[in-house]
Amino acid sequence: MNKPNGSGFGRILKATECSRKGFVAAWRFEAAFRQEAGLAIIMLPLSFWLAQSAQHWALLVSVLLLVLIVELLNSAIETLTDRVSLERHELSGRAKDLGSAAVTLSLTVVSVVWGVAIYQKFAG
Numbered sequence: 001m002n003k004p005n006g007s008g009f010g011r012i013l014k015a016t017e018c019s020r021k022g023f024v025a026a027w028r029f030e031a032a033f034r035q036e037a038g039l040a041i042i043m044l045p046l047s048f049w050l051a052q053s054a055q056h057w058a059l060l061v062s063v064l065l066l067v068l069i070v071e072l073l074n075s076a077i078e079t080l081t082d083r084v085s086l087e088r089h090e091l092s093g094r095a096k097d098l099g100s101a102a103v104t105l106s107l108t109v110v111s112v113v114w115g116v117a118i119y120q121k122f123a124g
Contacts, residue, residue: 022072030075032103033068040064043114050117063106063113070106074099 026033051057
């Protein structure tokens, strides 16, 4: 059976193109993604100064990427919900609210990890 996206290296190339389109769409249509990406771009250089080890740096960067990942998934849920119907519906609202809650939790993780790192930098 032939898969629609192919197999082997060709599939990797198609998946890479789909990912590129996703990043472009997120940047173009999602203000929250642009804001969070901008914050990550600002915080990335600070991570080199703040990190106490390579593993610590990886943690600081990973939580920044986590926010972007969750925002992309939230945007996908919102887009699909709007595709199904633009009418107000309890389940559509709940789906969007759940996605928003996930983004809030990912931002909380960043606040905790970066907050502890900043505290350790200045207290130690």
